[in-house]
Amino acid sequence: MKRFLSLLAIINFYSFCVYAQHFNQAIDxxxxxxxxxxxxxxxxxxxxxKSYYNSADQKGQEFLLFMGSMPSSSKKELVANIDSNYRAMLDxxxxxxxxxxxxxIVTIEFQPANNVISAPASVDMQIRHRNPDNFNSLETDQDWGMExxxxxxxxxxxxxxxxxxxLKNIKTLLDRAHCVSIENDTVAEIGFSRxxxxKYSYLIFKNDLDAATIGRYNDGCSHxxxxxxIVLEFMGGAVGPQCFPKVD
Structure with missing residues (x-):
C-alpha cells in the first residue's frame, strides 16, 4: 500500500491516461x-x-479507483498456473x-475491456523482422490498444x-494456458497476468537450464x-515494486 504515496505524487501526470479513455461516470x-x-x-x-482517497480531488479519486480496479496477481498464482497448465503452454x-x-518475432497481448474507463477489448502488438540485407538488424513496428x-x-x-x-486462434491457445500474451523469440516469453x-510472466527455454544459465536468470529480483x-519473470510498471514482491 505504500506505493500509493508515490501514486499521489504523480496523479496529475497519470490522470490524462484515464481521461484519454474517459472515466465511466455511470460507475457506482x-x-x-x-x-x-x-x-x-x-x-x-x-x-x-481510504486516507489517500478522501484527501484527493475528483480526478485523483477516479485515478485511484482505476488503479484499485486493475487486475492483481502474485508469484503464488504464477507458479500454480504453470504447474496446472504446462502442457497447454507447450501447445x-x-x-x-x-x-x-x-x-x-511477434509479441501479442490481448487486453480485456475495462468498464471503469470505458475502454473496449484491444490488442497490443510488436512485430520485429530481420533485415535480409543486415542479419543483425531488426526492423520494428508496434502499436498498442488496437481495437x-x-x-x-x-x-x-x-x-x-x-x-x-x-487472432481468434491465438486467443484460444492463450486462454487454454490461462495466459494473456506470448512472444516467439529464442526463449519463449508467455505473459501470465497483469x-x-x-506483469507476471514465464520464460520457457527449449532445454533444461545449465548452471551458468541458471545463474544469469536467478537474480531474485525480476527473474x-x-x-x-522454466524461469519466472516479474516486470515492474512505472510505479510500484520493480522486483518480485517479498510478500507474494
Whole structure:
C-alpha cells in the first residue's frame, strides 16, 4: 500500500491516461470502493487507501479507483498456473510458432475491456523482422490498444498475412494456458497476468537450464529460476515494486 504515496505524487501526470479513455461516470463508485476494499484485504491497507482517497480531488479519486480496479496477481498464482497448465503452454508455443511467419518475432497481448474507463477489448502488438540485407538488424513496428475491427489492427495483421480468425486462434491457445500474451523469440516469453502496472510472466527455454544459465536468470529480483527449463519473470510498471514482491 505504500506505493500509493508515490501514486499521489504523480496523479496529475497519470490522470490524462484515464481521461484519454474517459472515466465511466455511470460507475457506482461506492460499489467499486467496496470491491477494492475486499481486494486489499487487511484493515490497515483499507484504512490507508481510504486516507489517500478522501484527501484527493475528483480526478485523483477516479485515478485511484482505476488503479484499485486493475487486475492483481502474485508469484503464488504464477507458479500454480504453470504447474496446472504446462502442457497447454507447450501447445501454445508450438501453435504460435506455426502461425508467425518465418523471420519474424511477434509479441501479442490481448487486453480485456475495462468498464471503469470505458475502454473496449484491444490488442497490443510488436512485430520485429530481420533485415535480409543486415542479419543483425531488426526492423520494428508496434502499436498498442488496437481495437478489434480497427484499421490499425488490420494493418498490423496484414504484415503477417493474419486474419481475424488468426487472432481468434491465438486467443484460444492463450486462454487454454490461462495466459494473456506470448512472444516467439529464442526463449519463449508467455505473459501470465497483469498486476496493476506490473506483469507476471514465464520464460520457457527449449532445454533444461545449465548452471551458468541458471545463474544469469536467478537474480531474485525480476527473474527467479523455477525448475528445469522454466524461469519466472516479474516486470515492474512505472510505479510500484520493480522486483518480485517479498510478500507474494
Amino acid at each position: 463508485k461506492d460499489s467499486l470502493l467496496l470491491t477494492i476494499y475486499k481486494k486489499l484485504g487487511t484493515v490497515e491497507r483499507v484504512n490507508e487507501f 501454445l508455443i508450438t501453435g504460435y510458432g506455426k502461425i508467425v511467419p518465418k523471420g519474424y 478489434f475491427g480497427s484499421v490499425k489492427l488490420k494493418k498490423m495483421c496484414d504484415r503477417l498475412n493474419w486474419t481475424e480468425g488468426t 498486476s496493476s502496472m506490473a 527467479i529460476y523455477y525448475k528445469k527449463n
